[in-house]
Amino acid sequence: MNLALAQDAPPLRVEDLSLSFGGNQVLHDISLHFRPGEITGLIGPNGAGKTSFFNCLTGLYSPQKGHILLGDARLEHTAPTERAALGFSRSFQHVALCPELSVIENVMVGLDRQSKAGWIDAFLPLTRGRAERQNNRALALEALTRLGIAQQAYESPTQLPPGMLRLAEIARAIVGEPRVLLLDEPAAGLNSVETHDLSVALKSLRSPQLVLVVVEHDMDLIMDVCDTIHVLNVGRVLASGDPSHIQANPEVVRVYLGDDDDE
Amino acid sequence: MADFIALAWAGIVSGCLYAMGAVGIVLINKSSKVVNFAHGNLAGLAAFLVFGFTAGTFGQMTWAAAVILTLAIMVAVMAVCYLLIAPLVFQSDLTSTIATLGIGLVVQGITQLLFGSNVVSLDLPLPNWRATLGPIRVASYDLAVLGVTAISIGLLYLLIERTRIGIAFRAVSANPFASRVCGLNLRGVHLFSWVVAGLLGLVASLLIVPTTFLSSTSVSSFMLQAFAAAVVGGFNSLPGAVLGGIFIGILMNLLSFYIAAEFTNTYLLITILLVLNIFPQGVLAIRGGSRV
Amino acid sequence: MLSGAAPVSDQSVSASNTNALAQHDRKGRWVTGIGGGACLLLLVILPLVAGGYWTFTLGLCFANAIVIIAVSFLLRYGGEVTIGHGVFAAAGAYTVAMIEKYFGLSLLASLPVALVVGAVLGLVFAFPSRNLSGIYLAVATMALALALPELLLHFSAATGGYEGLYVKLDALPGVPKSLQRYYLPLLGLILVVALLAHFRRSRQAMALLLIRTSAHAAESFGVRRSWARLSCMALSGAIAAFGGALLSFSSSTVSPNSFTLWTSIFLLVGSVVSLYSLSMVGSIIGGLFLTLMPLLLAGAGDWVPILYGGALLAVVLGVNALPPKLRARLQGVRA
Numbered sequence: 001m002n003l004a005l006a007q008d009a010p011p012l013r014v015e016d017l018s019l020s021f022g023g024n025q026v027l028h029d030i031s032l033h034f035r036p037g038e039i040t041g042l043i044g045p046n047g048a049g050k051t052s053f054f055n056c057l058t059g060l061y062s063p064q065k066g067h068i069l070l071g072d073a074r075l076e077h078t079a080p081t082e083r084a085a086l087g088f089s090r091s092f093q094h095v096a097l098c099p100e101l102s103v104i105e106n107v108m109v110g111l112d113r114q115s116k117a118g119w120i121d122a123f124l125p126l127t128r129g130r131a132e133r134q135n136n137r138a139l140a141l142e143a144l145t146r147l148g149i150a151q152q153a154y155e156s157p158t159q160l161p162p163g164m165l166r167l168a169e170i171a172r173a174i175v176g177e178p179r180v181l182l183l184d185e186p187a188a189g190l191n192s193v194e195t196h197d198l199s200v201a202l203k204s205l206r207s208p209q210l211v212l213v214v215v216e217h218d219m220d221l222i223m224d225v226c227d228t229i230h231v232l233n234v235g236r237v238l239a240s241g242d243p244s245h246i247q248a249n250p251e252v253v254r255v256y257l258g259d260d261d262d263e
Numbered sequence: 264m265a266d267f268i269a270l271a272w273a274g275i276v277s278g279c280l281y282a283m284g285a286v287g288i289v290l291i292n293k294s295s296k297v298v299n300f301a302h303g304n305l306a307g308l309a310a311f312l313v314f315g316f317t318a319g320t321f322g323q324m325t326w327a328a329a330v331i332l333t334l335a336i337m338v339a340v341m342a343v344c345y346l347l348i349a350p351l352v353f354q355s356d357l358t359s360t361i362a363t364l365g366i367g368l369v370v371q372g373i374t375q376l377l378f379g380s381n382v383v384s385l386d387l388p389l390p391n392w393r394a395t396l397g398p399i400r401v402a403s404y405d406l407a408v409l410g411v412t413a414i415s416i417g418l419l420y421l422l423i424e425r426t427r428i429g430i431a432f433r434a435v436s437a438n439p440f441a442s443r444v445c446g447l448n449l450r451g452v453h454l455f456s457w458v459v460a461g462l463l464g465l466v467a468s469l470l471i472v473p474t475t476f477l478s479s480t481s482v483s484s485f486m487l488q489a490f491a492a493a494v495v496g497g498f499n500s501l502p503g504a505v506l507g508g509i510f511i512g513i514l515m516n517l518l519s520f521y522i523a524a525e526f527t528n529t530y531l532l533i534t535i536l537l538v539l540n541i542f543p544q545g546v547l548a549i550r551g552g553s554r555v
Numbered sequence: 556m557l558s559g560a561a562p563v564s565d566q567s568v569s570a571s572n573t574n575a576l577a578q579h580d581r582k583g584r585w586v587t588g589i590g591g592g593a594c595l596l597l598l599v600i601l602p603l604v605a606g607g608y609w610t611f612t613l614g615l616c617f618a619n620a621i622v623i624i625a626v627s628f629l630l631r632y633g634g635e636v637t638i639g640h641g642v643f644a645a646a647g648a649y650t651v652a653m654i655e656k657y658f659g660l661s662l663l664a665s666l667p668v669a670l671v672v673g674a675v676l677g678l679v680f681a682f683p684s685r686n687l688s689g690i691y692l693a694v695a696t697m698a699l700a701l702a703l704p705e706l707l708l709h710f711s712a713a714t715g716g717y718e719g720l721y722v723k724l725d726a727l728p729g730v731p732k733s734l735q736r737y738y739l740p741l742l743g744l745i746l747v748v749a750l751l752a753h754f755r756r757s758r759q760a761m762a763l764l765l766i767r768t769s770a771h772a773a774e775s776f777g778v779r780r781s782w783a784r785l786s787c788m789a790l791s792g793a794i795a796a797f798g799g800a801l802l803s804f805s806s807s808t809v810s811p812n813s814f815t816l817w818t819s820i821f822l823l824v825g826s827v828v829s830l831y832s833l834s835m836v837g838s839i840i841g842g843l844f845l846t847l848m849p850l851l852l853a854g855a856g857d858w859v860p861i862l863y864g865g866a867l868l869a870v871v872l873g874v875n876a877l878p879p880k881l882r883a884r885l886q887g888v889r890a
Contacts, residue, residue, distance in 0.1 A: 058775055084777035096772035098765040108758065109765050113777035115758045122757035123750045133756065158879075172776070298690045300638065300697075347868060350875055357689070361636055361827060362871045364820055368864025375857040487701050490694045498690065529705050532698035539683035539691055 009036040009179045009209045010071025017066035026052045027235045037208040041226035042215045048232040050215045087179030095165045097157040103168045104153040107140035110172040143175040148197040162189040180211045187218040265398035270516045272399045278512020279412035283467035284489030285504035287460030293436035294456035296356040301367030303483030306464030308374045314385045326388045341461035375479045382478045491531045497545015610737045614805040617740035620842030621798030625791045626826040633787035634767040635689035639696025641818035643673050643792045644799030648809040651800045652720035662726040662804045673796025674789040681788035685781035700819045704811040719810025722803050740801040751833050824863045
């Protein structure tokens with residue numbers, strides 16, 4: 001559907017974003033630019049404000065100051081459901097799949113926004129609703145295949161290990177061909193094979209129609225897939241640049257990567 | 264105007280009783296996220312126990328002895344009720360709320376088995392005294408209600424503000440997860456709220472009886488007033504529950520006098536719906552909290 | 556390691572896997588199909604064998620089962636408990652009786668009206684609490700259940716007051732009344748179960764189930780909480796009114812006495828006893844429990860609430876004590 005527009009997606013920009021809870025300032029004047037066609041990584045030590053920033057982007061938190069812009073549209077006061085309508089999609093740090101739905105059904109919810117079947121289709125076996133359901137099922141299976149978990153499509157999430165659940169969640173996030181895709185620690189809980197599948201899948205998602213932002217702790221994955229990386233530290237942007245640039249930045253190495261080497 | 268003042272005064276008196284019911288519901292909801300639909304049935308049983316101990320079914324005790332004995336029994340009853348639903352509380356607040364309905368049914372059935380379905384009379388041991396203050400007629404009953412409510416709520420305030428269990432209660436109702444991590448005994452706090460709610464229910468039901476009569480369903484029929492009071496107060500605030508009770512008391516009195524007396528529950532229904540629409544977080548709400 | 560080849564082999568494996576699954580599914584479907592068909596046949600021929608008393612009681616049981624499904628639906632899809640569903644049943648029942656009284660039309664004409672009335676009533680009551688937690692809805696429905704008798708008695712010219720109204724007209728002319736009162740609720744129950752089974756696979760059902768477990772996730776895929784609350788309540792109200800309409804037809808009378816707060820609480824008990832089932836078997840078990848218990852305990856009325864309450868607690872606590880896997884299967888969590 002989005003391909004039909006055949007236009008580059010607008011970039012996602014954040015200007016002077018500040019967020020505080022009570023007297024505790026979590027984000028200080030953050031300005032960042034996320035370009036379509038790129039994979040942008042967001043890293044930083046624990047408590048850097050990554051997840052808070054993310055929740056501002058998705059609308060769970062409303063920042064006290066600053067703007068979030070998709071193209072020219074200002075979004076900072078737009079509700080999460082309306083952002084979804086604009087093409088925002090996300091995965092969650094804590095897996096949020098419904099245990100009563102099979103994996104593929106959970107993924108199909110990601111297509112809800114674009115589906116047209118009404119209440120009559122819901123109750124009566126009419127051809128239009130059935131065709132849409134089959135189409136959605138095929139799309140969901142394709143998304144699961146892309147992440148290498150098509151075999152588990154008809155299982156219940158309660159029966160699957162955490163790594164697969166996370167992949168299923170990412171499948172749900174990508175199935176609706178979003179314009180902005182926000183992944184919150186997609187590799188947490190994955191084993192090395194799954195992480196590899198994930199990085200292949202993420203690279204294959206790169207398209208001029210998609211702004212893709214990844215928050216992640218797995219440095220190898222981030223360095224592997226990202227075109228641009230922003231480093232947050234105590235609520236401020238510490239550095240921005242491509243992976244080699246970030247790896248060479250002494251400041252970043254000190255506050256963040258350095259900690260890892262100490263182990 | 265004279266009517267209005269007299270009605271408002273009477274409304275405050277009955278509102279105190281609704282407030283005590285509402286405080287019990289809110290206490291339990293705050294500590295364990297369970298809505299106790301058995302509250303009215305339990306309070307009704309308590310009133311009947313006092314009746315049983317004073318009027319001959321079980322004995323012929325003095326009022327003081329009967330009330331103290333019933334208080335002790337209610338502590339045990341509430342503890343049993345909580346222990347019944349205890350396995351469910353951390354699993355699902357929905358299931359535990361449903362379970363309270365089961366408890367309510369059982370308690371209702373036991374009340375009917377023990378005391379029958381007939382109306383009985385239970386007189387409070389109050390001096391027969393009245394006075395007139397302008398448009399207001401004050402009876403010893405009114406003063407007793409105000410006094411007992413003030414003492415009960417005051418004791419509850421001290422309990423919550425000054426004692427260890429009260430501090431634990433506040434911590435648990437603010438953040439159950441963090442309290443658990445800090446090693447607070449959630450079960451203990453839950454049990455505390457159930458027992459306190461049961462005792463408040465006993466006091467309220469004894470004071471309600473003179474305004475109506477005592478039958479197996481008469482006390483639980485005041486449940487809706489208590490729930491409405493809790494909704495007006497935001498369902499999660501103890502001061503809100505007290506003010507909500509008094510508000511409901513006055514409002515119901517005015518409506519039944521100026522419009523018609525037969526529609527009490529309909530008024531309550533409309534009040535609940537209006538309050539939910541206009542003040543979704545309760546009239547006393549502190550804005551900015553997350554919606555539950 | 557095999558990044559090039561892996562997706563291809565994955566696909567073929569998944570294809571054969573789904574094939575096997577489908578075969579297994581088909582076999583299972585055959586077994587349940589034959590079993591279900593046999594049971595249905597038994598229900599269809601039952602009135603020809605059993606006496607009038609049983610035919611009458613089972614008719615009521617089917618109608619009750621529909622209302623119980625309405626309660627279970629709200630619990631399953633909305634995650635909300637209602638103690639006012641007697642009111643929605645009453646709305647359906649009184650719709651039927653009043654359409655007969657004022658327009659002389661039979662059940663077949665009033666059933667669709669009852670559905671609409673139930674849905675609208677559901678919307679009206681869900682609306683004020685559309686953004687709040689479910690307890691507010693429960694309290695509002697409880698108030699509704701208590702207010703209903705007051706309103707019915709006040710408008711006694713239309714509602715017949717204490718006495719209530721009679722439903723006398725045949726829905727199907729020429730068929731013996733006792734059979735109509737049996738087969739129409741049975742047909743209604745089959746219809747409701749079939750429609751809900753289809754509904755389970757719809758996008759709306761999946762969205763409702765997701766928002767129940769994870770509101771944030773559902774919202775970020777464009778599913779609104781207020782939408783979920785309103786649609787669940789409207790559907791549940793419509794089903795309950797449908798059941799209530801059939802209940803009035805089967806019992807041939809409606810009165811405030813049959814729709815008190817107790818009715819609503821008992822309906823919830825029935826739903827719990829059926830394990831919130833939306834199936835034929837489960838709902839009929841709930842319906843039987845609700846219809847037969849008072850008859851069996853006719854001599855010991857005070858034991859009815861104890862028994863109902865005890866059954867509710869036993870089921871809730873018993874299910875909770877089961878190992879999680881078994882519990883999940885009982886509650887219908889399956890792929």
